[in-house]
Structure formats: structure tokens, C-alpha cells
Amino acid sequence: MPSVTLSDVAREAGVSLATASRAINGSANRTVRPELRERVLAAAAALHYSPDANAQAMARGRTTTIGLIVHDIADPYFSSIAAGVTAAAEQAGLMVTLASTGHDPEREIAFIEVLQSQRARAIVMAGGRTDDEAVNDRLRAALAAYRAGGGAVAMIGQPLFDVDTVVIENAAGAADLAGALHGAGYRRFAALAGPAGHLTARDRMDGFAAGLATHDAALSPEHIVRSAFTRDGGYEGMRQLLESGAAVDVVFAVNDVMAVGAMAAARDAGVAVGTGIGIAGFDDIVTLRDLTPSLTTVRVPLLEVGTAATELTLAEPALEPRIQQVASTVVLRDSTPPRT
Amino acid sequence: MPSVTLSDVAREAGVSLATASRAINGSANRTVRPELRERVLAAAAALHYSPDANAQAMARGRTTTIGLIVHDIADPYFSSIAAGVTAAAEQAGLMVTLASTGHDPEREIAFIEVLQSQRARAIVMAGGRTDDEAVNDRLRAALAAYRAGGGAVAMIGQPLFDVDTVVIENAAGAADLAGALHGAGYRRFAALAGPAGHLTARDRMDGFAAGLATHDAALSPEHIVRSAFTRDGGYEGMRQLLESGAAVDVVFAVNDVMAVGAMAAARDAGVAVGTGIGIAGFDDIVTLRDLTPSLTTVRVPLLEVGTAATELTLAEPALEPRIQQVASTVVLRDSTPPRT
């Protein structure tokens, strides 16, 4: 790997190292005579010079990297956010380093430390937090250490830590959904609430219940079933619900993939989705828009969430942590037809 | 950002820089007395020392980064591959730098150059190539330059360049699918063939046609419609096909998302998918497994594809480019019920 260095270029062009550097990168308060610059650029091209980003980072004292930490990059929720982040990063001339933690908080912390070593300019963290205060504290500490080193952080989800956060309006969206379903004539509600400690799931549940309350409707506790935040969790939860024989018009699943599982469970149980029982989700995952019946859900503009978070980290640091709300909108579709 | 450096740690521990380094990273042929090592580690912990990865990269002459270039990270095809790559990378103690090019070859090339600057250990490139030899040449040149600098490259898709490649058995899988459909009683075939220059689409089409040929069936040219490699492309192609009034039993879409669009178009035209017309896709995208009717497709183990590609780049470099086949398997589902 006889990598060609800037000194090679300088020698080739017959100038000093300093001049070569200035010619290639342009310098703040030093200019290079055009003729010389040409010579340097020609030499660089001739030698196929490729600047060493590590060396530059080291000399300049800052990198061009931002980190993105997600639970599972294969999950369409996170991959949409990732698309937003990569787009915004490219816009800003940065590279993004991706970490997929598989929902393991320990790995989240480990990745924060690696990104700190990398001296990444910023970290964007997506994915619901839990209410386990022990790990939250360690995460907080890791983030604090990172920020102490001059790094910016933006979270996506709940404003749980003292950092800039893009907040998805989980509660408001779920409340709107409850209202819309009530308006469509639904009266007997059930919910697939996701796992107990999951904050996003909790927010959506709380919002849904609150939305029902404003319409004098209610969600009785025996109609709330807890299961994993996944497709299979949705399937299992729905199975239990149907098995219990609960009298229910419509089921709210706290995310789309759970709703998909629920739809499958209903079908397997011989219950028609839509006409027989309504099902609604949350997120409006793009690849899921062609389900039959099409799924009522709450749209979250995930791409914009990703870009917004990235831009937050790149903005001037503020004294107070910034909270950026992202509105979610109800999308009524065939899985919850109007009920007469 | 008064970042604490190794010298700070050394001073704090009362040892030399070299010893501190050896204590923290362990050295090849030097051991540090346990007592001293403890002292260094304690000092490091006390000062919240975080090694500078850039400096390490520079001193060691190699980084711990691998690059991943995909067309669109929000596409489930690529995000599944990305999941495989991140998993394999973490296994190997590497970080992955993600680039999403939006199908733009120019940006692919630009990203290769950036990754070369970063001195990334390896690059994994996923996504169908085109047959535009002008850009292919430039891409080849960029890759050659990168490899000349000691970088490893693995491609996912067609063995188009002289690099290690994980080849997805597009043709064989499509041929198997054709056979399976024929076996299920289908006789009149049509295909949504994707765009003209798209190699993956072409391979799948060729395989499908070849598979049909072995069964003395054929795909007449007027039953081949070309449209974008996307959901909307599938919709549009199917619309055209139905509008043409072609007498067809089953439609093969060259990927799952096109098949989804085709299903939607059929529904919108009042044609029942499955009983009325069969539809089959390719890829077996996970989030699409709960469509109704469930989609017949060819499963590609995308996660393994990602890990395999990563491992190829990390293996000892070979003289000859390695080709690793990944088998695809037909999955018959309800969208193509047996035809009597």
C-alpha cells in the first residue's frame, strides 16, 4: 500500500508541503498563486492523490462523521429514519456511521463510546427508550461524556434526556385516532399495548385512552393486552384477545407491524378484518400501504424525523435542550370502515 | 473540548507514554507488570480517557471502518442487507459507514472516493448495476484505485467487476419459480420485467424464460411489460397489461415491491388476485409476508448475503476474485393457488 501522500504531491509539483496543502484545500487567510495551484492540482491528479481523512481529522481537530444508532436497521421504521439522516448528512458533507444495536442498551452504550473515540461530530439516536432507570443512567453518563468532548446529540422519540430531541407526537396522534374511530362509529375498543416498559408504546396507549375519554368512551383494562412490539407480538396479542371472547369493534395496535400480525391472527381465526373487526396501527410504514384491507394508521413522517434530528445536531448548540415536535396525522383506511 | 489524551493518563499514572499505551491496548511483544497496568487503567478511568480512534488509525496504519454503499437504505431489500453487514462488522470489531446513493452512480463513485480517503478497510457495495459501460468504467476505475490502496471490495449482485462477489441466484431462482408455477397448472404467463438496463431484472427475466422453456411453455413478447423497479412501476405495468386484454393466468414481477403494485392494480381493476390472476414476486421481503393473498415469491436470504459479503472482504485476499453463490428458494403462497 504505497499510499501517495501530500509530500509526494508537493515534491512532484516542486513546492513545499504547506503550499500543497493550501492549494488543495484552500486556506483561510493564505492564498496560493493560481499558477502554482494548477501545478499542485495537476500533480495530485497525476499521482492519484487521495487525502487521508484520518490525518486531516487529527490535524484539524474535527472529523466529518456523524453516528446513527438504531435498534434494528432492517426495521422499516428505522431504515426510513436512516434514509433521512443519510440525506441530511450528505447535504452537510458528512459521512454517517451506522450502529444497529438489536435493542440491547448495553450495545447502545458501547456504540456511544466507540463514536466518541471516533470523535464523531454528532450522534443521532433513534428508538424507544425503556423505563429501566439503571441503564438509563448509564446511557445518560455515556452521553454526557460524549457531549463533554464537544459532541452534539439528538434523540428521536421521547424527551427523556437533557438533549435535543425530535419528539414524535405519539399521544396526540393516538388521541386523534381514537377520536376518528369514535367518529366512524366505533364504540367498543381494545388495544394491543406492546410490552410494559416501552415508552413509545405507553405514550400511544395513554394518548389513545385520553382520546377516548374526551368522547366519553373507555378502554376497559381487560381489553388491553400486552405483547412484544413486533409482528409476532401483534399476532399473539390478537389471538389472545379473540380467544377471550371479548366483545370488541376495533383493535388499536401501537404500531403497524403489530397491526399486521393482528390482521393475520384475525384472518386465521376466521374473523374478517374491517367488516368483522376494525384494526388500526401506528407509523404508516410505506411498504405496508398495500395491505388488504388497507390499514388505518397514524402517519409519522419518518424521513423528515431523520433529517430534523440531523439538522438539530448540526445547528448552533443551544443552552437549553431543544424539543422539536413532529406532527402525526390520522389516515383512515379500509381496515376500519365507517360503522353504522 | 479539553479532551484528555494518553499523555495525561501516563502522567497521572506516573508512567511513560509507551507504557500507558501498552497497558491499555496490550502490546504484541511487550508485557506490562500487572501492578502498573492497574495503575494506568485506574488513571484512565478516573480521567474518563477515551482513545482517539483517528490517532490510533494513523499510528497503526489501518482503520476499523468498513463502508457500505446501497441504493436506498429505506428499501427493505437494502436494509436487510445492511443488517447483515452491521452484524458481521460488529462481530469483527468494525464500524460501518453507510452511504445511500439514491441510485445515482455518480454518488456511488463519490462515496467510494470518500471511503478511500477514510482509509476504510473494506467496501461492500449492494445494488443492481446497469449496463451503461461509461459509468461502469469510471466505477471500475474508482474501485481499482481504492483496491490499489489496499482496500478490499465485495459486491452483492452480479459478478460484473473483478472483485469478490456474492451472487444471488437470480436466474436459477426465477427458473425454479417458472417450473413451480407450471407445475401448479399455470400455462399463460406474463411478466413485469422492470426497466431495460437493469441487470438484476434482466437476470430474473432470462431465468424465468429459460425455466418456462424447459417446460415447453413460453413468454410471448407482448406479455412482457417494462416499467420501473418500484411499487408504482409494478402498478403501472400491471395496469397496462390488464388494459391490453392479454389472456394471462399468472404474472411474474421481477421483485416483491413490483408485485405489490401489481396486486393493487389488479384489485383496482376488479380482478381477483389468486383466483382471477396469479401474481408472483421475487425477494421475499419480510414485511411483505402478511399480504392478502400471501405472495408467491423467491426467497433470498438477504441477511446472510450481507454477512457473507462482509466476511469476504475480511478474508485473506485471494488472487482470483471469489464468487459466492447464494441460493434462492421458491415459496409458493396464496397469490398463485394450484390451477386445475
Place this chain on the structure above:
DNA sequence: GAAGGCCGTGAAAGCGCTTACCCTGGTGCC
């Protein structure tokens, strides 16, 4: 016509590490 600026260039000092290379004191062996 001399003093002061300014501009373009080069020499050299780092940036934070790793790793030859060198040195010292202790051990084992004849």
C-alpha cells in the same frame, strides 16, 4: 528614498497515538 504593509512561500511545530530501539536490573547457568 526609506519605512511600513502586504502577499506568497517555506520551515517547522504540533495533533494523539504506536512501536522500533535502547537501557537497566534481575535471573539462570556453567
Place this chain on the structure above:
DNA sequence: GGCACCAGGGTAAGCGCTTTCACGGCCTTC
């Protein structure tokens, strides 16, 4: 008891850049 050896520690030379600083020429400016 002397020698070779070795383990463990320190010194210092880079890695490939950026940037400060010093320097010389040339243009202004009284």
C-alpha cells in the same frame, strides 16, 4: 562469580496532515 539473556520500562521517531510563524520581495505612502 561472570556471562548471556530476558523481562519490563523509557526515549524518540514517525504516521500525514494543518497551521503558526518567519521571511523575503514588492508595492504603497509620506
